[in-house]
Amino acid sequence: MNWAETLHTSWAAVRSHSLRSLLTVLGILIGIAAVILTVGLGLGTQKDVSSQISSLGSNLLIVSPGSSTSTAGVRGGFGTGTTLTASDATALASSVNAPDIVGVAAEKNTSLALTANSTNWTTTVTGTTPSWLDVRSRTLLSGSFITDADQASAASVVVLGSETATELFGTTRVVGQTVSIDSRTFEVIGVLASAGSNSSSNLDDLAIVPQSTAASQLVGGTGSSSVSTIYIKAASDAQLSAAYQEAQAVLLNLHSISDSSSADFTISSQNALVSTATSIYQTLTVLLTGIAGLSLLVGGIGVMNIMLVSVTERTREIGLRKALGAPPWAIRRQFLVEAAILGLSGGLLGAVLGIGAAFLLPGVIGSSIVISPAAVGLSIGVAIAIGLVFGVYPATRAARLAPIDALRSE
Amino acid sequence: MADARERAQLSGRPAADLDEPVIQLLGARKVYKSGSIEFEALRGVDLEIRAGEYVAIMGPSGSGKSTLMNVLGCLDTLTHGSYRLAGNDVDELDEAELAEIRNQQIGFVFQQFNLLPSLEAWRNVELPLVYGRVPAHERRKRAERALERVGLESRFANKPGELSGGQQQRVAVARALVGEPTMILADEPTGNLDSVSTEDVLGLFDELHALGRTIVLITHELEVAQRARRIVRVRDGLIQDDDGADPGTSARGIEAAA
Numbered sequence: 232m233n234w235a236e237t238l239h240t241s242w243a244a245v246r247s248h249s250l251r252s253l254l255t256v257l258g259i260l261i262g263i264a265a266v267i268l269t270v271g272l273g274l275g276t277q278k279d280v281s282s283q284i285s286s287l288g289s290n291l292l293i294v295s296p297g298s299s300t301s302t303a304g305v306r307g308g309f310g311t312g313t314t315l316t317a318s319d320a321t322a323l324a325s326s327v328n329a330p331d332i333v334g335v336a337a338e339k340n341t342s343l344a345l346t347a348n349s350t351n352w353t354t355t356v357t358g359t360t361p362s363w364l365d366v367r368s369r370t371l372l373s374g375s376f377i378t379d380a381d382q383a384s385a386a387s388v389v390v391l392g393s394e395t396a397t398e399l400f401g402t403t404r405v406v407g408q409t410v411s412i413d414s415r416t417f418e419v420i421g422v423l424a425s426a427g428s429n430s431s432s433n434l435d436d437l438a439i440v441p442q443s444t445a446a447s448q449l450v451g452g453t454g455s456s457s458v459s460t461i462y463i464k465a466a467s468d469a470q471l472s473a474a475y476q477e478a479q480a481v482l483l484n485l486h487s488i489s490d491s492s493s494a495d496f497t498i499s500s501q502n503a504l505v506s507t508a509t510s511i512y513q514t515l516t517v518l519l520t521g522i523a524g525l526s527l528l529v530g531g532i533g534v535m536n537i538m539l540v541s542v543t544e545r546t547r548e549i550g551l552r553k554a555l556g557a558p559p560w561a562i563r564r565q566f567l568v569e570a571a572i573l574g575l576s577g578g579l580l581g582a583v584l585g586i587g588a589a590f591l592l593p594g595v596i597g598s599s600i601v602i603s604p605a606a607v608g609l610s611i612g613v614a615i616a617i618g619l620v621f622g623v624y625p626a627t628r629a630a631r632l633a634p635i636d637a638l639r640s641e
Numbered sequence: 642m643a644d645a646r647e648r649a650q651l652s653g654r655p656a657a658d659l660d661e662p663v664i665q666l667l668g669a670r671k672v673y674k675s676g677s678i679e680f681e682a683l684r685g686v687d688l689e690i691r692a693g694e695y696v697a698i699m700g701p702s703g704s705g706k707s708t709l710m711n712v713l714g715c716l717d718t719l720t721h722g723s724y725r726l727a728g729n730d731v732d733e734l735d736e737a738e739l740a741e742i743r744n745q746q747i748g749f750v751f752q753q754f755n756l757l758p759s760l761e762a763w764r765n766v767e768l769p770l771v772y773g774r775v776p777a778h779e780r781r782k783r784a785e786r787a788l789e790r791v792g793l794e795s796r797f798a799n800k801p802g803e804l805s806g807g808q809q810q811r812v813a814v815a816r817a818l819v820g821e822p823t824m825i826l827a828d829e830p831t832g833n834l835d836s837v838s839t840e841d842v843l844g845l846f847d848e849l850h851a852l853g854r855t856i857v858l859i860t861h862e863l864e865v866a867q868r869a870r871r872i873v874r875v876r877d878g879l880i881q882d883d884d885g886a887d888p889g890t891s892a893r894g895i896e897a898a899a
Contacts (some may be wrong), residue, residue, distance in 0.1 A: 233774075236771060236777075243759060247759055257832040310771050325791070336833060547755065548757060551755045551757070552768070552772070553740060553743075554714070554716060554743060554749050554755075555743070555744065555749070555768050555769045555816075556740050556741060556743050556744020556745070556769055556772040556773060556820075557740060557772045558736070558740040558741065558772075559736055559740070561772065563868070609883060633715045633716075633717075634716045635717055638716070638755070
């Protein structure tokens with residue numbers, strides 16, 4: 232009996248009990264669908280996170296005041312101090328000190344109420360320099376960004392986030408309008424294109440004013456020269472660590488700190504965030520895959536169970552085939568192929584269910600699912616393997632039946 | 642038989658060896674063990690059957706005739722003694738080799754017909770050829786011819802459930818014939834049939850015998866056994882009576898085939 236005939240015979244046997252076969256493969260079906268979905272969910276989340284992070288600017292370093300690396304002395308904790316100043320940013324922008332840094336933008340963030348006509352809206356007002364647009368990889372929807380001239384003259388101009396503009400004016404076509412911030416009147420010169428939101432802040436709800444304007448008009452007193460964050464853009468991904476070294480050296484020097492472990496600032500990179508997020512999702516994926524694996528194991532036992540029933544039911548058929556000249560290996564192969572067909576059917580149906588769910592679920596759970604062809608192919612292979620592995624024992628039992636006993640059975 | 646001669650030549654034996662009996666059973670003993678209890682189903686049976694003979698093996702239940710049939714059909718092996726089938730020492734063969742002997746040398750007809758209910762008549766008939774590695778197009782032709790031989794060409798594509806008992810048994814006979822085996826071994830072939838169908842199937846055996854086929858029929862009914870040319874009576878694991886170890890029978894068989 233050649234392969235084609237074996238396939239034909241086994242397929243006929245599976246089809247002759249289609250409901251039972253379907254119920255048998257249910258475990259494998261669910262397991263495969265679960266594997267495809269969990270892997271897809273893991274990949275999807277990873278993609279979401281990295282696209283969010285790259286929306287911040289991919290080769291970006293973030294310098295925050297304070298340090299979280301040491302508990303010694305009087306230094307403030309991470310993110311709290313006023314140790315970073317606008318002159319730090321200027322020094323970092325120097326191509327002599329830091330050749331691998333192509334852009335620097337210091338941010339001074341304050342939460343303030345904006346008023347347009349009679350509408351109030353409280354948002355983050357960011358005082359920064361013209362380089363911000365490039366460093367943060369943002370684009371304008373309309374109008375223009377703040378210029379060096381605005382910076383030099385501390386002009387009362389503002390660039391609004393798209394959401395801020397909509398909240399204040401009901402539209403994003405607001406260039407030329409005026410808003411009042413802290414009782415001072417600002418002219419809207421541009422609107423930022425939407426960038427979505429990252430995990431911690433809404434990137435579309437902000438108002439940007441020149442750094443000089445913020446220092447002189449909006450944030451008075453001793454805090455005026457300090458900045459909240461300095462964003463540094465490296466020339467490329469490859470130069471990110473060089474840029475990191477340079478930024479650290481420049482800042483330590485400026486702050487007269489000899490030991491990097493007592494630095495009063497913290498430099499972090501997007502890569503660190505990416506790898507943290509990735510490791511979390513990897514752990515989750517491993518966990519969920521383990522559960523899916525259990526489901527496959529249960530499915531495999533189901534296949535074995537039904538194959539044993541099938542061997543018992545067809546004892547007479549096995550006896551007859553042996554009497555007519557079927558060698559043991561032909562009987563074994565017939566039942567193995569039958570088990571493999573069950574596994575394959577479970578795998579294919581599971582893949583269909585998994586891929587179908589991958590199209591429907593994102594609308595419900597709000598995170599994207601990326602179908603990986605490799606995972607689909609591999610899990611169908613695994614399904615066949617499960618059928619084969621759990622089919623070995625029933626098939627061997629069938630092959631070992633003595634023809635007379637088998638023929639005699641009723 | 643032309644077929645036996647062909648096979649003999651293929652296996653390198655001289656044609657003169659055709660005088661050797663198709664079946665040669667010497668001192669055949671079969672002991673069944675069930676726990677500590679031993680039961681001797683065959684207690685030393687000598688039996689020779691020549692090509693072209695039509696032999697009935699008769700005996701009441703428990704006589705050992707079923708065991709004898711299983712041994713002759715290579716479905717079971719002897720505890721002691723030797724069995725030669727068409728020149729092969731069956732005792733020394735493993736299970737896969739026995740399967741091949743069954744496939745090539747024996748055509749079985751069972752009391753229960755043993756047709757596979759999901760397969761059409763011709764699919765059932767071609768089964769021995771499937772395991773004999775005969776190409777598909779030739780199998781179909783040979784299955785058609787075998788069904789014609791038993792007068793069922795019109796039922797070619799019917800499933801067993803659509804056929805009467807007599808027709809089903811004729812399909813089974815076609816299946817036994819299709820591989821051109823050395824002998825047809827029929828175990829109570831009429832046990833499940835009414836008198837009309839019984840006559841039908843026995844008539845078919847008569848025709849096959851006239852064509853030179855070797856037929857061994859196991860039965861407990863004298864009426865059926867009397868259709869054969871030779872009756873071997875088995876009782877308590879021994880041959881009680883053998884009416885026709887007639888050496889002329891084999892010669893007649895060979896002439897008929899030639």
